[in-house]
Amino acid sequence: ETGVTQSPTHLIKTRGQQVTLRCSSQSGHNTVSWYQQALGQGPQFIFQYYREEENGRGNFPPRFSGLQFPNYSSELNVNALELDDSALYLCASSLGVRGGAEAFFGQGTRLTVV
Amino acid sequence: DAKTTQPTSMDCAEGRAANLPCNHSTISGNEYVYWYRQIHSQGPQYIIHGLKNNETNEMASLIITEDRKSSTLILPHATLRDTAVYYCIVRVDQTGANNLFFGTGTRLTVIP
Numbered sequence: 001e002t003g004v005t006q007s008p009t010h011l012i013k014t015r016g017q018q019v020t021l022r023c024s025s026q027s028g029h030n031t032v033s034w035y036q037q038a039l040g041q042g043p044q045f046i047f048q049y050y051r052e053e054e055n056g057r058g059n060f061p062p063r064f065s066g067l068q069f070p071n072y073s074s075e076l077n078v079n080a081l082e083l084d085d086s087a088l089y090l091c092a093s094s095l096g097v098r099g100g101a102e103a104f105f106g107q108g109t110r111l112t113v114v
Numbered sequence: 115d116a117k118t119t120q121p122t123s124m125d126c127a128e129g130r131a132a133n134l135p136c137n138h139s140t141i142s143g144n145e146y147v148y149w150y151r152q153i154h155s156q157g158p159q160y161i162i163h164g165l166k167n168n169e170t171n172e173m174a175s176l177i178i179t180e181d182r183k184s185s186t187l188i189l190p191h192a193t194l195r196d197t198a199v200y201y202c203i204v205r206v207d208q209t210g211a212n213n214l215f216f217g218t219g220t221r222l223t224v225i226p
Contacts, residue, residue, distance in 0.1 A: 004157070033211035042201060042216030043158060056212050090157050094210020101148065103211035105157025 003027060004093050004106035012112045013081050021076045021109045025093030032074040033103065034066060035090040043090055049074055050096050078111075086113045118202045123221040126196075132189040134220050136202030139183045145206050147178060149187045150216070151198040158201065158216070161187065192224045 003026035013019050025032050031050045035043035045058035049068035063079040072093070078085055088110050094103040119137040126132040138147065148163040162169055162176045164185075169176045175188040189196055201219040 031210050031212075033214075035211075035214075042199075042218055043214070045213045045215070048210075048212045058213065092157070092211035094212075096210065101146070101163050101210065102160045105159065105211070107155075107157055 004091060004104050006089075006091055006106040006109050008109060009107070010110045010112075012114060015081055015083060015113055017081050018077065018079045019081060019111060021078075021089050021091075021111070023074045023076070023091035023093075023106060025072045025074070025091075026104050029093035029095055029104070030072050031094045031096040032068055032072065033092045033094070034074070034076045035092070035105075036060070036085075037088040037090060037108070038084075039087070046076070081113045083113050086111060118204055118217055120200075120202050120217065120220045122218070123223070125223050125225055126189075126192045128194060128224050128226050129191055132192040132196065132222060132224070134187040134189075134200050134202075134222065135184065136187070137184045138202070138204045141182050141204050142206070143182075145204045147176065147182075147185050148203040148205065148214070149174070149176065150201045150203065150214070151196075152201070152219070153195075153198040161200075192222075194224050194226065196222065197224045198222060 005024045033048040034046040037043040048056040052068045065077045068074045088108040090108045092103040092105045149161040150158040152158045164176045178185045199219040201216045
């Protein structure tokens, strides 16, 4: 158990719909990162939030957006879903820019787009 | 961040040391070597990281060659629970899970 919880655990959506995934970070952690993991691939970095601001982004289009709340929990929103968005979505929490290297990942949300 | 090369898969007998190699021949002087693992159906787990010197913690040891072009993660006494995909990552910063490039990793199978 890492203390990072994600909801829901599984989700099925239709192409073109919008989805919101949620992440509660480990107590005391102020930084949340989101990753997408397609089947058989390693996780790919989507973006990171630190103190409610996005402070890093990977190669994902603007329809992938996020939020971080004052309690450091976070949401990942994906608009106009495509079939290729089917993946495991992982969030990770850490102590932020001066907190060091260790990060704790949640169990992920399995999104299926049909 | 530098690219890494890892074998696709490896087997190890239970109770023996598992030595997982990683090549990072284009690593820069300010890039760290990280190891994460992902057990089936779970999120990745941080194992260890280092810059130049060898490192050891309760999970594993990290041996980095003098020229820093390769490294080896050592699990001293592998158990069945160590069966996982192991990712070697190199990057400049040390900020948690920011912009980690996982690649495809090495699938380690520990055999009873």
